[in-house]
Amino acid sequence: MQIERLDHFVLTTGNLEKCLEFYRDLLHMTVEETNGRYALRFGRExxxxxxxxxxxxxxxxCPTPGSLDFCLVVKGPLEKVRKEVLAAGYPVETGPCRRHGACGTMESLYLRDPDGNLVELxxxxxDAEMES
Structure with a gap:
């Protein structure tokens, strides 16, 4: 067997409206609802x-709101992304900082969604060039 790619994962939320608002309005994901089931789409994910x-x-x-820690690759520059997050009223927990991802060196910043999940952008x- 050879794994090709990640298709989806499940996020458990304690507040559906705040969750959808964060991912739709801040991260620009598309919200889908079918028969009471919600999903967020971005790219092929x-x-x-x-x-x-x-x-x-x-x-x-043991699904628990706030138990996830995941990374999303965004189009940079990261400083522009940071300013957009701050302008929307969401605090940046840390970053920009250099990290090592699945495809090599990257620059990241971290924030939390309304459930407390750690979201790395x-x-x-x-696109990874940081201001010194």
Whole structure:
């Protein structure tokens, strides 16, 4: 077997409206709703949203709002992304800082969604140039 790519992951939220607002309005993901099931789309990827444990089966054994730590690659420059996050009223927890991602060296900044999940926003290559 050879894994090709990540298709989706599930995020459990304690407040659906605030969750959708963060990912839709700040991160510009598209919200989809089908028969009471919510998902966030960006590029070829998807985040499914659950609002309670075992909402849809099968499910993770211990889903908890605020337990995720994940990285999203964004188009830079990262300083522009940082200013956009701050202008929208969301604090940057740390960064920009140099990190090592799946494809090599990147520059990242970190923020938290309304549930407390750690969301890393990163850029590779020329978009990754930071101000000194």
């Amino acid at each position: 998807k985040i499914n949203i659950h609002t309670r444990k075992a909402e849809f089966l099968p499910a993770a054994a 990163s850029v590779y290559g020329n």
